[in-house]
Amino acid sequence: MSELLEQQRDHLFYTWTAQQKAAPLEIVGGQGARFQTADGDWWWDLGSTTWNANLGHGHPVMAARLAEAAGRGLVAGPTAAFPDKARAGQLLAEVTPKGLTKSFICLSGAEANENAIKMARMVTGRSKVVARTRSYHGATLAMLSLSGDPRRELFEPGLPGVLRMTDPYCYRCKYGLQPATCQRECAQDLETTLMEAGPETVAAVIVEGVTGANGVFPPPSGYFQRLRQICDRYGVLLIADEVLSGFGRTGRWFAIDHEGVSPDILTCAKGLTAGYAPGGAVVVNDRVARHFEDHVLFCGLTTYAHPLVCAAICAAIDVYKSESVIENSARLGQWLGPRLEQLRSTRPFVGEVRGLGLLWALELVEAGGRQPASAADMDRLYATLKKNRVYAHRRDNLLYLAPPLVIQSDQLEACLQAVETSLDQVFN
Ligand SMILES: Cc1ncc(COP(=O)(O)O)c(C=O)c1O
Structure with a gap:
């Protein structure tokens, strides 16, 4: 060694x-x-x-832009305003699905999901969350509770109020269906789950754009449209966890773009800074953003929208586009x-x-x-x-x-x- x-x-x-x-x-x-x-x-x-x-x-552009940002020596707290921060917000609104306008910038995927769930609970006044049987949303205690992942087991009991719906795992379809007979039963399972729990108690459903570490299940066409319809019917927020599937991983900016569906909240990390700096973001639509115009946003980090994170986000998005x-x-x-x-x-x-x-x-x-x-x-x-x-x-x-x-x-x-x-x- x-x-x-x-x-x-x-x-x-x-x-x-x-x-x-x-x-x-x-x-x-x-x-x-x-x-x-x-x-x-x-x-x-x-x-x-x-x-x-x-x-x-x-990547030479990432190296140069981060060196430049570090060279400015800017120490800026969460309430500060500076050009890379304003631009990062603008770029995120531009590249994320239509209707998503406002970002909360943090350091990781787990933090992005934590803050997304907190926002969903504050906006709806409800506490339960639906997640899929096979999923990963991060290693913090609450996000492991949501994750349908063997890594959760040691930390049970975790967050109360987590409900499960099934996965679009077509190769081992739980319903024994073939593509020709599939009616998107796995998406419909959301409604069954909501009815069992009482939809008025459920704040959000969180799903990966394409399940990553738990199996890579590209959903059948119409999957997200069905989830969107069910969420709208019951006032439940749709959270797309695009931490792994975002920023081009599936051939579109975000996996949910394959269906042209807009979630209420999109979370991202990983490709957001492409590994050149820590970084995560929660990007929300007007319904969510408006709530916090006159309600306190009980979320925050010492390093909220840190100058180096914002510089890395701007540089990465510039490279995704220019190359x-x-x-x-x-x-x-x-x-x-x-x-x-x-x-x-x-x-x-x-x-x-x-x-x-x-x-x-x-x-x-x-x-x-x-x-x-x-x-x-x-x-x-x-x-x-x-x-x-x-x-x-x-x-x-x-x-x-x-x-x-x-x-x-x-x-x-x-x-x-x-x-x-x-x-x-x-x-x-
Ligand atoms: C889909 C998904 N969500 C969230 C996370 C957590 O991200 P992080 O490790 O940056 O906290 C991951 C990490 O692998 C992930 O794949």
Whole structure:
């Protein structure tokens, strides 16, 4: 172990792992879709680091704009006014779905969701929240309570008043339906959940634009329109958690844009600053914004709309636009779908490939069946990918492909070949 890793191990925690099992990478730099480790090796970043490196590594504009902002030495509290802050709000209103006008800028996805739920409770005067069975909304105590994620279990009982609705998990459809017979029963489950709880007690439903770490389920068409109708019928606020699926990840600015639906509240982080600074935001419509004209907004952070966060937001949105990053994600996603389908059709251990833009999952199964691939095989796959210098996320029997959105098509093909080789080394 290098001196640096030893020093780090002695005095800092690694997250989501027993400390003894932590396997840190000593990253020294990077360029686009690849990063370099201290041993001189270059890795494909097929996980966009923490699903957030949408603009890749070593982006010169991000580096320059942040250096410039840091050089101003501005120490500004939550009530301060300064140009990057005003512009960040303006840009967020511009790129988020129609009708969303006002932002609350914080530091992370979990904080964005915390504040979204607090706002929904204050606006509606109701307390319950519906979330999906498979979902992730952050690691704070309240957001873990909302998350349909195994990581919640240790922290039960958590936030009271959390209700569950089912997922658009078509490959293992809870209702046993095929596309031709599907009537969007999974979206309709929201109404069933509301009726059971008493809709007048429910403040909001929170759903990811496309479920990320819990499976990548692009919803069937009309899904969000149905949720919108049900929410309107009962005065429940629709919160789109676009922390992972936002900022081009699915080939549109936000995943909900695929259906042209506007939520009441949209939360974002990750791609918002593309990993170059912490950053999160809650963007709300007029109904929510108006409430706080004459009611106190009981939300705030010492570092609310921090100058470096605002600079990173402005710079990232400028780069998304000037380099047509979102268009690149959409274009490569259209190519990737058939390419992965070809991979699936020649490998009986790949049950399904699904995704949008540059957010994909391979569901790995026992050859020819539907039983999930074993944990031992998944461990071997992960180790093999690492040996082949591919960094990717996995969960249970799912392998995720989510490269930086600035990746080029020949690089994506090279990544896929490394993935194919790794899969064949383990499963054939
Ligand atoms: C959909 C979703 N929401 C919220 C979060 C929490 O974001 P953060 O880790 O920035 O708090 C994540 C993080 O992975 C996420 O994927």
